[in-house]
Amino acid sequence: MNFPRSTGIVILFALFIVLLSVFGSFSALVNIPSLQLTRTPHASQGTPTFTVGIVEVVQHANPQHGEQLFNTVGCAGCHLQDNGAGPNMNGISGRAATRREGYNAESYLYESITSPNAFVVNEYQAGVMPQNFASVLSQQDVYDIIAYLLTK
Ligand code: HEC
Incomplete structure (x- = not known):
């Protein structure tokens, strides 16, 4: 051809x-x-290194479910009164962003729940708050609790 x-x-x-x-x-x-x-680290990995993503994720979380968890997994027993074992959560939405340099409210609360000893609030002791919430709660549970705390 x-x-x-x-x-x-x-x-x-x-x-x-x-x-x-x-x-x-x-x-x-x-x-x-x-x-x-890159957007979904597991709760047990501790503080996420992203602070822009967590704000957006918490905006889409479920505060009603967070309140239910708060009252059933033990948080309420230490955190609902002035002379409790842990700080009263009233007004935490305003205080959270002021606790640690470089943290916004969401990332501070995430760390407080998943690795409580990373920062110990003045006048309280390290090691009193259970250290195992990162493995007991799912990551979404933690975000739901944060969304609830931001309503207080
Ligand atoms: C046995 C008591 C106890 C339980 C149960 C407990 N905590 Fe705590 N929590 C503490 C203590 C004590 C502190 C203060 C010391 C520290 O910073 O670790 C604290 C600190 C905190 C802080 C930081 C508060 C602030 O004013 O900066 C947050 C947020 C928090 N806890 C959330 C929770 C959540 C959510 C739960 C349930 C999933 C929970 N805690 C369960 C005792 C407890």
């Missing part, structure tokens, strides 16, 4: 375009999941 030379060039060019589009869609497939992975 004898094709004119120009036909060969056209066929090569078409093959080149097909290859380009195959590789293009491949890299799109590979990129999308890795973008989402």
Whole structure:
């Protein structure tokens, strides 16, 4: 068979375009999941290093469920009165952002719940608050409790 030379060039060019589009869609497939992975650390990993993401996540959390948890997993026993074992939570939404340099309210509360000894509130003792909430509560539970505390 004898094709004119120009036909060969056209066929090569078409093959080149097909290859380009195959590789293009491949890299799109590979990129999308890795973008989402960076947003969800597990609660037991302690304080998240992101502070922009947690604000947004807490805005979408469920404060009613957080209140239920607060009253059933033990928090209420230490945190609802002035002379309790832990600080009274009244007004915590205002105080939380002022406790630690570089923390916003959400990241401070996250750390207070999942690693209580990282920062000990004045006049209270380290080690009184249970240290295991990060493994007892799911990450979403922690966000729901934070959303509840921000209503107080
Ligand atoms: C046995 C008592 C006890 C229980 C139960 C307890 N805490 Fe605490 N909590 C403390 C004490 C004591 C402190 C103060 C010392 C410190 O900072 O670790 C504290 C500190 C805190 C703080 C920081 C308060 C502030 O004013 O800065 C937060 C927030 C908090 N707890 C939330 C919780 C939540 C939410 C739960 C339940 C999931 C809980 N705690 C369960 C005793 C308790």
